[in-house]
Amino acid sequence: MKTNWTTRDIPSQQGRRVLITGANSGIGFHTALELARQGAEIILPARSLAKSEDAIARIRAEVPNAKLIAETLDLADLSSVHAFAARIVLRFPGQSLDLLINNAGVMAIPQREITPDGYERQFATNYLGPFALTALLYNSIRQQLGSRIVIVSSTASKFGKIDFSNLQSERRYSPMWQCYAQSKLADSIFALELQRRLTAINSPIITTAAHPGYAITNLQTSGPGEGSFMMNLMSMVLKPILSHDALHGALPTLYAAVDPNAQPSGYYGPNGFQELKGNPAPAKIAPAAQDPIVAAKLWAVSEQLTGVPFNIHA
Numbered sequence: 095m096k097t098n099w100t101t102r103d104i105p106s107q108q109g110r111r112v113l114i115t116g117a118n119s120g121i122g123f124h125t126a127l128e129l130a131r132q133g134a135e136i137i138l139p140a141r142s143l144a145k146s147e148d149a150i151a152r153i154r155a156e157v158p159n160a161k162l163i164a165e166t167l168d169l170a171d172l173s174s175v176h177a178f179a180a181r182i183v184l185r186f187p188g189q190s191l192d193l194l195i196n197n198a199g200v201m202a203i204p205q206r207e208i209t210p211d212g213y214e215r216q217f218a219t220n221y222l223g224p225f226a227l228t229a230l231l232y233n234s235i236r237q238q239l240g241s242r243i244v245i246v247s248s249t250a251s252k253f254g255k256i257d258f259s260n261l262q263s264e265r266r267y268s269p270m271w272q273c274y275a276q277s278k279l280a281d282s283i284f285a286l287e288l289q290r291r292l293t294a295i296n297s298p299i300i301t302t303a304a305h306p307g308y309a310i311t312n313l314q315t316s317g318p319g320e321g322s323f324m325m326n327l328m329s330m331v332l333k334p335i336l337s338h339d340a341l342h343g344a345l346p347t348l349y350a351a352v353d354p355n356a357q358p359s360g361y362y363g364p365n366g367f368q369e370l371k372g373n374p375a376p377a378k379i380a381p382a383a384q385d386p387i388v389a390a391k392l393w394a395v396s397e398q399l400t401g402v403p404f405n406i407h408a
């Protein structure tokens with residue numbers, strides 16, 4: 095792939111319908127803005143309608159004719175995921191989506207929190223909710239070349255371990271390197287397993303994944319982890335030299351979403367030191383993400399926990 099891929103390389107998105115989670119902030123916002131500039135119609139669900147409408151106003155300030163749809167979705171609440179998916183299927187029946195970008199996430203919540211479904215909040219938001227959403231909207235994705243499911247992971251996935259006896263961090267809760275890392279490793283495993291299953295049926299839909307490196311967004315500055323030891327360390331030591339802005343953090347996602355050369359199972363991130371910042375390039379997939387036996391088990395457990403069967407079919 096070219097080494098200095100930028101927003102200028104995004105092909106026309108005219109006629110394409112895109113769904114991006116977490117597009118009211120950070121990387122998701124810039125992903126939506128750049129796709130809107132190229133003519134995509136974008137559904138931007140946020141945790142409240144006001145947040146979604148605010149993001150739409152900010153995009154329209156730069157792209158006045160942008161085709162944007164406000165919606166609500168709380169990925170940490172399965173009833174919200176079901177209700178949102180049902181509204182999308184009703185409003186856009188049949189195969190109606192070209193791109194589903196699972197971007198939303200939370201990081202390093204200082205104290206373990208439980209969702210309305212009884213799951214740990216980071217695992218629920220970063221992995222279980224997106225798994226259920228992707229399953230519920232799978233039939234809405236057009237079975238044609240160019241259709242993609244993109245999953246935003248993290249370099250933290252390399253530190254993760256899928257511990258089936260502690261998936262909800264009920265036995266041990268360490269906010270960043272155990273809990274967040276496990277949820278992001280689950281994202282990487284999900285991306286690879288989804289592609290295995292799509293390949294098995296010769297689907298034209300492909301799955302790609304991306305990570306932003308270290309991008310300055312609300313994840314660190316006003317996220318739930320603010321004030322924690324890790325966040326303070328990151329902002330004091332790493333931020334000045336090893337971070338980049340949210341737009342640059344969005345480039346690997348944009349590449350994974352729209353570049354014709356992005357590969358099935360491809361994983362993209364910044365090309366600089368430790369993949370923390372730089373231009374989009376193929377990124378290193380965590381070895382722990384590549385075990386198909388763990389992946390199949392996680393898939394089955396996820397169907398059970400979410401109550402959403404996910405059968406891949408043409």
Ligand SMILES: NC(=O)c1ccc[n+]([C@@H]2O[C@H](COP(=O)([O-])OP(=O)(O)OC[C@H]3O[C@@H](n4cnc5c(N)ncnc54)[C@H](OP(=O)(O)O)[C@@H]3O)[C@@H](O)[C@H]2O)c1
Pocket residue numbers: 115116117118119120121122140141142145167168169170171197198199200201219246247248249305306307308309310311312313314317343
């Ligand atoms: N920034 C980085 O350096 C970095 C590094 C590695 C990976 N990532 C990943 O990049 C993705 C985007 O993060 P970001 O850095 O852009 O952070 P951000 O600015 O905090 O954006 C996160 C987005 O996710 C949304 N979100 C959080 N909980 C949600 C829920 N329960 N339901 C629906 N949406 C929810 C947030 O909505 P609210 O505005 O309502 O909170 C926000 O729109 C995440 O998956 C994150 O793990 C980021």
